[in-house]
Amino acid sequence: MVSALLMRASPLSAAQRERFSLCFAASRAAVGLSATIWAAFLGALIQKEGLGWLWTMVLLCSVGILLIAKPGSMNEALGGGTTPAENSGSEVAIIDDLTKGGAFIILVVGAFLHGVSFVLGRHVAKRGPPILSILLMMFFGLVSFLPLVLIISPFQMCFFEHLQPVQWILLTLLPILGLGAQLCLITALESESAATIAIVQNLDAVFSYTFQLVIGEGFNVASLCGASLIVFSAIILASFKIRKSLRDGKRIATSAAEELVGTPVVLQQDGAPPAAGPFSAGKAVAHEDETKSSIGAMQTAEDLQQHLSVAGKEFEGACIISPCNSTSSSSREFVGGSSGKGPLAVTNETANIA
Known part of the structure; x- marks a missing residue:
């Protein structure tokens, strides 16, 4: 989303911006059209993630992306694109040929692989640090995508010959922001389902369309309706998640209180004390x-x-006289008894011995 804003706000010429828009904007929107559905389906199939009402949000987001992207004949029926690049053809003959024939199959395959990346990203994120998932995605993306770029890419080295310093700064920020976005995505996949993350990620199309309006690149009713559907789905999803978090927190607090006090809230069925x-x-x-x-x-x-x-x-009744020291005659005990003498008397030496 921020990358699209920087590209549209950059001081590039119209032809240079068309090159970027044709290669990324249209294909990204078309792939995102069904990537959310694939992510939800594969998450339920592989990760055993419960969907339930999430299917409704997935369908709403898909319709919203469809209205924003307006592929094929929908582009003319709904008023065309909002930029000149979206209303023009491709500069590469291979892409023009594919749009007339098997482009739909390639886009579906791309959407399927995009959904697989969500599910595998969650699988790896739950078992390792987020940076590991990013490195794996970057490595496999470079290995698989670089040959395709070298074969059919419309970019040429002469494109970079006349760039200004400000343009180089903007182009340098693009991969940095993309890496930060990927880090946030992998971190979110640690705790949320792939379908939920795919729904929320569709907001990038909404933000991109909003920035188009800010920059002054046109207004389209269909795109506005699609953005509204995506925002509505995200709001409903956020409200459900907040309510679920509150219920879980209340349940945990109740369990902790019962364990501390030792008196469960629910009584036994026979009426006996808990x-x-x-x-x-x-x-x-x-x-x-x-x-x-x-x-x-x-x-x-x-x-x-x-x-x-x-x-x-x-x-x-006994009187015992026991010398405590062989050299001392003063160590004696008098005990009254049959002899009728006085009570027991203890000298200092015997007291010390005692």
């Missing part, structure tokens, strides 16, 4: 173990107290 979640069950087990440990500690303390009281009663 079973505790895994988090609450583990917490109850830990609390029960802690209670048992506390009870055991209390029983152990009571047993020790009873043993101490029994030992004290046994020593009340």
Whole structure:
């Protein structure tokens, strides 16, 4: 889209712009006409992507592209193109011959391969970094497309001899912007289906037509209707995606809350209270173990107290004198008993030993 804007806004001559427009604009629109359908079909067939209501959006986008491109007899029936290049023929004899015969087959094959690139791009993007998909597409595109360009391309080296510095800058920006667009496309294919991406990518025709109006290259009612259909499809698709994201977020939040609290929202059919979640069950087990440990500690303390009281009663009636030091005569214990003497007396030395 930005590449088309730069090309149309560049200070190229009319003949030079016709060369670019004939080779890229018309063929790109014709290929994009059915590439969305192929991407949706191959995505459902190979990647097992559910489509459902997406088929309606795919058909609307295809009709919109058809109204913008106006291939064949539709060009004259709907008022022709908006630029001189779109109303003229090709400079290459091979292309003129194909338009009279088998050009339709070649365009369908090109659209099919374009849809395959969407599906394979999603397949690779889900299994590797986006730059890997870009490198693969650039490599295979260069290997397969370069011989075709060298054979039937209308470009010649003399085309680049009279370009101004500003024109060289614009031509340098074209591949950079194309690479950035491809990077965004592959990144989007990691999380969205091929059909969804193909529908959204059709907006480039809408933006290109809008920039044609800004630059002042003509107005066509059929192209405006086609652009409106594509924009309408993109808006409906975006609204469905936003609603789906909100539902998924609400479901995830509800599941997290149930798991945290341990009380599911849906009750059992028999009216019994809901079973505790895994988090609450583990917490109850830990609390029960802690209670048992506390009870055991209390029983152990009571047993020790009873043993101490029994030992004290046994020593009340006995009087034992035990020297604590062989060289000291002051180390004695007096215990009252049958001899009738006083209670137990403990000296400093025996206290230290105790």
